[in-house]
Amino acid sequence: MNYSVFIKDFEATLQHLFHEQGATNSLNVKRGVPSELMGGIMSKAPLSVSIPEEYGGRGCVVKECLGVLAAASYQSLPLSLIFGINIALFLEPVAKYADEAVKKGIFDHFLYNRNMGGLMITEPDYGSDALNMKTSYRQYDGGYRIKGTKHWQGLTGLADYWLIACRKEIGEGELSRDIDFFICDVSQDNQQVVVEEYYDNLGLYMIPYGLNKLDLQVPPAMRLQPETTGIKMMLDILHRSRMQFPGMGMGFIHRMLDEAVAHCESRVVGGGRLLAMDQVQFQVSRIQTAYTICSAMCARSSGVSGIAHNLASESLEANSMKAVVTDLMQESAQILVQLSGANGYRVSHIGGRGIIDSRPFQIFEGSNEMLYTQIADTVIRLMKKQKQAHLFDFLKSLKLTSEACMHFQTELSFTVNEALTQRKLVDLGKILGRVVSVGYVLGLLEKGFREDLVGNCIVSVKQEVSALVSSYKFDNRVKVVPDFSENSSWLQCV
The missing domain is CATH 1.10.540.10 (Acyl-CoA dehydrogenase/oxidase, N-terminal domain)
Structure with missing residues (x-):
């Protein structure tokens, strides 16, 4: 067909x-x-x-x-x-x-x-720290024995197949540094996954999550065969997944935009349509910017993320796509609820559900703060390798950002310090992720996408980048006050 x-x-x-x-x-x-x-x-x-x-x-x-x-x-x-x-x-x-x-x-x-099938990587004591997972395997005559505990796997208790990440036992309680993946068919003897607990996840009610106990025996043919190392295979799998987040974001943002426009065109306030108000125009234009960026990401992903490509080294693009598009999903839902007034707070409202359902997208498969930090680290390493400290000059020489950065010359004309605090790395990563995204938008324009949407998108992102650069340059070293309760009651001050 x-x-x-x-x-x-x-x-x-x-x-x-x-x-x-x-x-x-x-x-x-x-x-x-x-x-x-x-x-x-x-x-x-x-x-x-x-x-x-x-x-x-x-x-x-x-x-x-x-x-x-x-x-x-x-x-x-x-x-x-x-x-x-x-x-x-x-x-x-x-x-x-x-x-x-x-x-x-x-x-x-x-x-x-x-x-249906899913993937097991995350463990109770090792979330994003996957390289230190404790689920292990050992080889025996009939195949492999896998033991361990996994949790927060989507489709817990529902999937018929699982890909399970684990490390090889190498003796005396030590585990290999590399990671292997095995296919588990829960319909087979000795391959049943025991669900010890179902979690009461907030939102995403269609999808069961929980705590899974593993004590499995799988045949030799069920082991995945990496091209080089298991860690690179895991990065290839995760980066490909992150590059397909725009697909999930696309329909969602499109729906938020359709709902926002329909509501604001039909809602009359003070004798005029809600959409006629300047602030409403600004808010809806933000969702439209998200729609444009996500469209461009889908087009880019379609050309570079197929299984014929090895994406293990493509962290800059993969992390940028995942972090930026999930931020845009959450922002779009928040805007729709704000525009919808009290009705947006109904459980039955698509915006209210959208806030709750899109929020974990900013957390799973690498929290966005972690990914933005990795984006900044990647670029700083490349700058150091080229002995370049000026951000705009470097981005001008990087193929992924060479065209897009020209729209941000004023904002990006500063020197990057190698020894940045983590909060500054997150700010810098957010800036870089958005510049990369504009590069995708310009690529989509060349393929015939609407010029007015692209123009509006660039202006909107420039405003956002300007604010992020201001945050990056602001000297904020505030630390948490541990014993804050002492002498901090307002009642004693009145």
């Missing part, structure tokens, strides 16, 4: 299921997904976009994957995240790294039995 026909049919199915059958309201406070709803969604084989053609899928084309994520997130951000987990964190890694002997059986189960 032609992709345009496929995606239009999928969008129409979602529109029917979420609106004509009233599924949206039924999911406001209930956890999980009704089986009849998921059955209707999966009947259109949305996950086929991430399965190679030789196994009956649509071919792992990034454009198609992002299109499915965007179609889903327009109606339901949690649904899009379910697809994102399956696509970027299970099916694409299997397509790229799994043993050929196991691929067909797994892909058949996804195509014909509507199976």
Whole structure:
């Protein structure tokens, strides 16, 4: 089936299921997904976009994957995240790294039995510190024995397959520094994952999260085969996933924009439409800027993040896409709620739900503060290597930012100190992420995207960058006062 026909049919199915059958309201406070709803969604084989053609899928084309994520997130951000987990964190890694002997059986189960899969990395004591995870494995005659504890895995207790990250036992309680990944099929003997607790996650009610106990035995063919090291394989998987966040952001931001425009055009205040007010124009234009940036990210990702590419070294782009687009998602939802007044505070309102559902996107797969710090560290290392201390001059020489930085010459004309505090690294990372994003927007303009949207976007981002540069240059070394309770009661001062 032609992709345009496929995606239009999928969008129409979602529109029917979420609106004509009233599924949206039924999911406001209930956890999980009704089986009849998921059955209707999966009947259109949305996950086929991430399965190679030789196994009956649509071919792992990034454009198609992002299109499915965007179609889903327009109606339901949690649904899009379910697809994102399956696509970027299970099916694409299997397509790229799994043993050929196991691929067909797994892909058949996804195509014909509507199976789902997820990824286990995070542990209770080791969240972002994945390299020190304690889940371990040892080899024996029949395969591998895996033991450990994982938590906050999306689709806990629901996934049929898991990719499990762990470290090899090398004796005397020591574990290898490298990381390996194994496929677990929970339908098989000795591969059941024990869910010890389901978490009461705030928002994203469709998706179960929890604490998982592992004591598994998997056959040799279920081990992923890295191109070089397991750590680089993990970076390739995570960077590819981060580069596909714009797909989940696209439909969501589009929905926030449609809802904001529709409300502000129909709402009359003081004899005039809400949209006629200058401050409202500014707020809605911020969502429109997010829409433009996210569109550009999707276009960029479509060309560079396929499984044919190794993304282990592409942290600057991957981290910029993930951090910036998730900030834009949260901001867009906040603006819609503000514009909607009291109605935005209803559980049934798309904006109110959007605030809660988009907030964890700024946290999982690397908190945005951590990613902005890594962005700044990456650029500072490159500047040091080139013996360049002036930010604008360096960005002018970097292919990723050479064109975009010309729009920020005044703002970016300063010298970067190598010894920055973490709070300054976060500020600098935010600045760099937005300059990189404008580069994507300019690339989209060259492909025929609307010039007026691009022009507005650049002005909006320039204002934001100007504020971030001011924050970066401001000397703030405030520290927390530990024993703040003493002599700090206002009642004693009145």
